[in-house]
Amino acid sequence: MDGRRLNGVRVKRVCFSPQADFVAGAVVAGIGVETLRRVRARRELIVSALPLLFGIHQLVEGFVWLGLRGQVSPGVGDAANEAYILYAHAVLPAIVPLGFMLLEPDRGRSRVMLAMASVRAWACTCCGSSPHIRSEHTSRLAVSITRRIPQTTPSSGCRTSP
Numbered sequence: 001m002d003g004r005r006l007n008g009v010r011v012k013r014v015c016f017s018p019q020a021d022f023v024a025g026a027v028v029a030g031i032g033v034e035t036l037r038r039v040r041a042r043r044e045l046i047v048s049a050l051p052l053l054f055g056i057h058q059l060v061e062g063f064v065w066l067g068l069r070g071q072v073s074p075g076v077g078d079a080a081n082e083a084y085i086l087y088a089h090a091v092l093p094a095i096v097p098l099g100f101m102l103l104e105p106d107r108g109r110s111r112v113m114l115a116m117a118s119v120r121a122w123a124c125t126c127c128g129s130s131p132h133i134r135s136e137h138t139s140r141l142a143v144s145i146t147r148r149i150p151q152t153t154p155s156s157g158c159r160t161s162p
Contacts, residue, residue: 018061018062018063018065018066018069018071019062021058021059021061021062021065022058022059022062024055024058025055025056025057025058025059025060025061025062026055026059027055028051028052028054028055028058029051029052029055029056029058029059030055031051031055032049032050032051032052032053032054032055033052035048035049035051035052036048036049036052043102043103044102044103045099046095046098046099046102047099047100047102047103049099050095050096050099053087053091053092053095057084057087057088057092060080060083060084060087061080061084063076063077063079063080064077064080064081064084066080067080067081090121093120093121094117094120094121097113097116097117097120098113098114098117100113101113101114101117
């Protein structure tokens with residue numbers, strides 16, 4: 001990534017291993033499968049699925065990093081970016097309140113949660129429906145991540161090659 005430009009900003013190599021994302025994603029997804037096996041009632045299903053969904057999200061993040069490094073095709077990298085952003089900004093904010101709404105035994109509080117989840121889902125749908133907004137946000141996200149992670153050298157323990 002040294003010397004490449006993203007939206008006019010020079011992107012530096014960062015010390016992060018996509019392999020760590022893949023390992024973490026596999027572990028968390030495995031825990032998620034076990035969590036789903038222990039569901040006792042249908043109303044527990046969404047909250048029980050969260051670890052599996054987070055594991056999948058972590059696996060997708062590995063492909064985002066590979067795409068930023070140019071180690072996968074642009075199509076794969078772009079698809080990973082879109083999936084990562086869609087889950088983080090639309091799916092997750094909608095399903096978490098819905099899952100806890102289903103677990104709430106008090107009908108009044110459950111209705112308030114439904115209203116809040118509906119407003120959030122509507123807002124995510126409106127804001128996430130424009131490809132320009134999604135791609136612009138994804139590019140800014142990549143630039144901000146690379147600016148905030150301290151640059152290290154291979155001699156300091158960072159593996160820069162797969």
